[in-house]
Amino acid sequence: MSKGFMLVCDGSNGAGKTTVIKGIEAYLTSKGYEVVLTREPGGTVIGEKIREVILDPKTPQMTDLAELMLFGAARAQHIEEKIRPAIESGKVVISDRFDAATFSFQHYARGINLQTIETINNLALNGFKPDLNIILDLEPELGLKRVQQRGEGLDRLEVEKLDFLKRAREGYLIQAKAAPESFAVIDASYSQEEVLKRCLEVVDELMGRTA
Numbered sequence: 483m484s485k486g487f488m489l490v491c492d493g494s495n496g497a498g499k500t501t502v503i504k505g506i507e508a509y510l511t512s513k514g515y516e517v518v519l520t521r522e523p524g525g526t527v528i529g530e531k532i533r534e535v536i537l538d539p540k541t542p543q544m545t546d547l548a549e550l551m552l553f554g555a556a557r558a559q560h561i562e563e564k565i566r567p568a569i570e571s572g573k574v575v576i577s578d579r580f581d582a583a584t585f586s587f588q589h590y591a592r593g594i595n596l597q598t599i600e601t602i603n604n605l606a607l608n609g610f611k612p613d614l615n616i617i618l619d620l621e622p623e624l625g626l627k628r629v630q631q632r633g634e635g636l637d638r639l640e641v642e643k644l645d646f647l648k649r650a651r652e653g654y655l656i657q658a659k660a661a662p663e664s665f666a667v668i669d670a671s672y673s674q675e676e677v678l679k680r681c682l683e684v685v686d687e688l689m690g691r692t693a
């Protein structure tokens with residue numbers, strides 16, 4: 483049985499995570515891996531219900547701490563119910579966002595202090611850590627334009643001011659700089675084909691490491 487591992491695709495809103503995730507899934511499947519796609523917040527029945535609560539644009543009154551704890555609750559469920567069992571049975575898990583998003587959005591963008599973030603995150607993670615975070619990096623102005631072009635409406639975090647998304651982007655870059663072994667930053671302003679090609683190079687390198 484091949485060894486399971488976990489990849490996270492994260493970064494700026496509108497940076498093209500969905501396309502990249504599908505491309506990585508196809509690539510890994512062609513190499514014989516069994517791939518589980520998932521997302522945060524979400525990934526389980528409970529997590530998807532929490533996602534609806536968190537992202538509902540009709541409830542702007544949600545406090546920062548309530549938001550943080552909801553992300554934490556969804557993550558705790560996600561890891562124990564879905565991620566750990568999949569990895570233990572040799573599968574590759576690809577998650578659309580994970581804990582780096584909490585540091586970026588709830589700490590760097592919202593301004594919740596680091597100790598509170600770490601307390602909630604560490605409780606949720608319970609010792610778990612993804613093998614690699616691929617950060618798709620894009621100017622928030624461009625990302626937001628792409629999100630608006632999709633015509634699906636903006637969620638409770640996307641209606642935040644541009645400055646909020648700029649701080650979140652900065653948060654990812656700071657984390658990547660601090661832990662280069664756990665992060666790969668990919669410039670998402672290139673064509674979809676080029677972005678995917680660069681992501682697959684990083685995945686190849688990770689497979690070499692986890693083999």
Ligand code: TMP
Pocket residue numbers: 495521522523553578579580581582583584585587588639640
């Ligand atoms: P998305 O996955 O469709 O991009 O939407 C999820 C939104 O939730 C996105 O704006 C980022 C945000 N988010 C956080 O603020 N903290 C988190 O921990 C996670 C996982 C997502």
